[in-house]
Amino acid sequence: MTEMTMVQAINQTIELALEKDPSVVLLGEDVGTNGGVFRVTDGLINKFGKDRIIDTPLAESAIIGTAFGMSINGLKPIAEIQFMGFIYEAMDQIASQVARIRFKSAGRFNAPLVIRSPYGGGVRAPELHSDSLEALFSHTPGLKVVMPSNAYDAKGLLLAAIEDEDPVLFLEPMKLYRAFKEEVPDHPYTIPIGKAATLEEGNDITIVSWGPPIILLKKIVQIYKQKGISIELIDLRTIAPLDIETIVKSVTKTERLVIVHEAVKTNGVGAEIAALISERAIFSLVAPIIRVTGFDSPYPVTTVEEEWLPNLERISDAIDQIITYD
Known part of the structure; x- marks a missing residue:
């Protein structure tokens, strides 16, 4: 057991997933060299290289569109949207493609894709940086929506999301990223998605x-x-x-x-x-x-x-x- 913030728990979880499964890749704006705007992905590019930690252009629709293509062709992408308020640009890809692919292909294809995004208020952020838009996506059949409130749950739920065969929107509360530490097991573990x-x-x-x-x-x-x-x-x-x-x-x-x-x-x-x-x-x-x-x-x-x-x-x-x- 190690005392961790939520940022540290998420970083460790992504690292464990990348180590375990060569099909897991990470992509998003500044996730590589800069380690993400909140440094959630800090250090991963040094260990796994640019082929698996991919810095993308500032284009949310392209991030999700690319991740979707990866997911139906054998990869397990973790795509980051830098702030949830920016996710509108990718709504078509998420609602029309990612969430529907299993249904409209009659089960021929599925999208084992995780979309990570920080959200929530109380951090004095500018416009479009603090929105909580979970209701939009709970109204999207085929998409799972996960919102942890602590480091222990964040690790277990994120690993479950990465291992899931269907798309998961994983929302991370900015205010709690470094608000406190708690003991988190160092080994991999999962928490069932859909259980309060x-x-x-x-x-x-x-x-x-x-x-x-x-x-x-x-x-x-x-x-x-x-x-x-x-x-x-x-x-x-x-x-x-x-x-x-x-x-x-x-x-x-x-x-x-x-x-x-x-x-x-x-x-x-x-x-x-x-x-x-x-x-x-x-x-x-x-x-x-x-x-x-x-x-x-x-x-x-x-x-x-x-x-x-x-x-x-x-x-x-x-x-x-x-x-x-x-």
Whole structure:
């Protein structure tokens, strides 16, 4: 076991995959010589060379188009989009080609491709650098969407994504890249894609979230524990496929549900979770489902982003409202 940041865990995972499987390649803007904008891929080009660590032009559509061609011809590419807000340029390749190839080829072809991208707010980044766009891709059949919140999960989920026979969008929270260290096994291991993690057992309220808000929610759970309120905290980890069974089981016990995510509220993943709970566990609920999210606007300027993001005050208001609902 070694104490690692998320950046270190992801770097080690890519290195292990490259060592194990000669068909794995890495491509993206500045991933080679510079080691990526966040140095996630630092040092890999020195070990594996330019044939496997490929610096690309600043052209997201070309990155994904090239990676897609590689994937249906026997390679296992890991393609990096430098910031998630830049991924719009590759939407056609991802939604029309990568995600559909198994379906439209009747199983003749598949795309074992991982698309990595940093996302999320709270780092004072300029426009188009902090967007959380997971809902766009959860609406894309054929594509798996993974969003870890810590170094241990990042390693296990990324290795599972690389080994998967179908395309995976692997989203990495910028705010958590170097926020803390935790013990991570040095050996390879996988975490099943599509399985949520229950981080805290509780009886009074279920809170479901993923990515950066998880760190704040862990603190909130402890604050409310001192007040005698028991919160069950679920880290979804995977957006598609969605582990609704874990949420249903929890809500059946706690009878209350709060959903927290950074992305805008309307048509977000939280809305899908709320709809599924309404379908499967509505008679277990004793209060309306509450969503605490980003607002329905473009990501704001840095001076107000802490108010735009789910924060301690907004989440606490939701908890207080749902626990006292009559």
